[in-house]
Amino acid sequence: MKNSNNPTAKDVAKMANVSTATVSRVFNRSPKVNEDTLKRVLKAAEELNYRPSRVAQRLRGKRKNSMIIGLIITDMENPFFSEIARGVEEIAYKNKNAVMVCNSNEDKEKEKFYLETVVDEQVSGVILVPTPYNFKLVKKIINNGCPVVFVDRKFSNNDIRVDSVTVNNKSGSFRAIERLIKLGHRRIAVIKGLKKLSTTEERFEGYKEALEAYGLPLEDELIFPSDSKEEGGRQSTKELLSLKQRPTAIFSTNNLMTLGCLEELNSRGIKIPEDIALIGFDDMPWSTSLNPPLTAVRQPGYELGISAADLLLKRISNPTRNASDIVLNPELIVRKSCGGYSKRKK
Amino acid sequence: MKNSNNPTAKDVAKMANVSTATVSRVFNRSPKVNEDTLKRVLKAAEELNYRPSRVAQRLRGKRKNSMIIGLIITDMENPFFSEIARGVEEIAYKNKNAVMVCNSNEDKEKEKFYLETVVDEQVSGVILVPTPYNFKLVKKIINNGCPVVFVDRKFSNNDIRVDSVTVNNKSGSFRAIERLIKLGHRRIAVIKGLKKLSTTEERFEGYKEALEAYGLPLEDELIFPSDSKEEGGRQSTKELLSLKQRPTAIFSTNNLMTLGCLEELNSRGIKIPEDIALIGFDDMPWSTSLNPPLTAVRQPGYELGISAADLLLKRISNPTRNASDIVLNPELIVRKSCGGYSKRKK
DNA sequence: CTTATTTATGTAATCGAATACATCAATAAT
DNA sequence: ATTATTGATGTATTCGATTACATAAATAAG
Secondary structure (H helix, E strand, O other): OOOOOOHHHHHHHHHHHHOOOHHHHHEEEOOOOOOHHHHHHHHHHHHHHOOHHHHHHHHHHOOOOEEEEEEOOOOOOOHHHHHHHHHHHHHHHHHOOOOEEEEEEHHHHHHHHHHHHHHOOOOOEEEEEEOOOOHHHHHHHHHOOOOOOEEEOOOOOOOOEEEEEEHHHHHHHHHHHHHHHHOOOOOOOEEOOOEEEEEHHHHHHHHHHEEEEEEOOOOOHEEEEEOOOHHHHHHHHHHHHHHOOOEEEEOOOHHHHHHHHHHHHHHHOOOOOOEEEEEOOOOOOOOOHOOOOOOEEEEOOHHHHHHHHHHHHHHHHHHOOOOEEEEEOEEEEEEEOOOOOOOOOO | OOOOOOOOOHHHHHEEEEEEEEHHHOOOOOOOHHHHHHHHHHHHHHHOOOOHHHHHHHOOOOOOOOOOOEEEEOOOOHHHHHHHHHHHHHHHHOOOEEEEEHHHHHHHHHHHHHHHHHHHOOOOEEEEEEEEOOOHHHHHHHHHHOOOOEEEOOOOOOOOOOOOEEEEEHHHHHHHHHHHHHOOOOEEEEEEEEOOHHHHHHHHHHHHHHHHOOOOOOOOEEEEEOOOOOHHHHHHHHHOOOOOOOOEEOOOOOOOHHHHHHHHHHOOOOOOOOEEEEEEEOOOEEEEOOOOOOOOOOOOHHHHHHHHHHHHHHHHHOOOOOOOOOEEEOOEEEOOHOOOOOOOOO
């Protein structure tokens, strides 16, 4: 209950019979402090339970590292993004940084609010899954000298130099579709994610290229624009099932839509992969236990987070270094849902 | 590139031909500002793109709300906790607060680090899933006047008055076990979570009480202490399967362990629920799509987050209000994995 | 027409630390 | 012995806003 006003450097100074400057020196392990005074100060600090005010520190030392990194993701309930967040947190913690995780929810206003908040709080840097809506603001922030790293996505507009960590979405899709084609599928439906995202575009690109590479036509009626959410996946699945001529395979371009799709198929008693094959983008820890075990393009979410945080910390300690674009490779994990010639387990 | 020093109140003041005090008044919509000056200041601010420094604000106004709430959870990759986080974020955002999400990972040092960080950052308050390891520190923080709300768990030691939002774990377990018993099961294994957690204890308590209520013996060999993680669930499942006399049902007391258990069972081709029935604590959005669809005790994670945030905001605006303990009720969602007399869908 | 009151604004102290500069003592160099 | 150098510490300013207090002008009350 005692709303004890926290002790300040002044209090410590008084107790140790030194000036606040000396206290500050002790806590910044400046070389020029007498062994004896050092001990006295430390003892006083200990006794008073003193910890320097990070707020005051930040106000004073202009470019002082706040030891906080901002992370803005678009869906904190999506396991893919929590994996990223986990990776970021891991590296941040190892470097004694905390993470301010924000959830833009693909919403323009929300992303704006969080962007402004993190820079106002003077975080050391920001890791951002950019929505397509705040390009100008992001650009301004970057130009203002705030270290930024993009993760998972980039702006199509390429006129800013920023560090980024992404996945080779196109090749991931390509391999998935290739697999289906080799299994004999000719009518492969694709459920697309949210409009205007680089990931959506690239994954669709991979789909197109694979069809083309194998001489298959790109058919409009097999393309289902959706919303990157479970409900959207379910909806698109309904639509695709009501086609006069049903597709024999589905490629769902993110985890949540795949889950929706799966639920819809299962609820109708449609056999996977016998009646219809399914491959999803994004693997999940429990993909093996789904009914049926899901063939998926695995993105290394955790590694994305790790790399992004690494990159950010590097940029923070060296703001003028060249921006780098790291592209990680996805992996096709073959399980039962796509059917197939080999009866792999795993 | 231009590391433009942000404009300060001084700059705005100069431009608008007023003092910094007036600028401050404008931004704190103090009543005593002439309409005309107000406009001038606003225009200058607009032009310079001025935003008050939150850091300076916090330093000055002692009990000024930082508009940041700290959230410390124990596993950010566990969907249950991300649901909580989502709920917290939702309410926080509605009230123009940002959330600093920290991941203690059930680790003593890590929790300590994050606790210290959030209070050092002068967050407005903290929502905490407490580990059993930092009781004294948490107590100190609370006594120091920092608003705290516990979510999901509480300290068994009850000598601090804190707001809390938890779930009635005991009744949840009870109902799950009751179900199994009514289905005819007599040997029900339980996979327990991490030691010393109130949730673990309460869920086990429910198990015991149900057995007792139906006159069944509590058998040591059916109790499997585990770690609340997937790997632990798998391990315990292995052990329980190698019992001379196999249990006919398993009650797994959290989502990740259930996933591990499921994977182990499926990989051995053990039929659920025919060979062995399974009920897990924690429902997940994709529980329906698991093989088989999972019967689960559903905790309202999102609501937990919402309530915790509500409570915290209330306490922040009124630090002396009485602490309340909110207990939400879990729900048994019956699906295929427990077998049973009714062929419910969903 | 004074004096009291209100309105609008400025001045200066403050929050808690960091730090440039000053000081003084002790030691080293000349 | 005198000056230069180094070491240890204190003094005072600064970061950017808020705010108690002061002041000046305008209005109301007497």
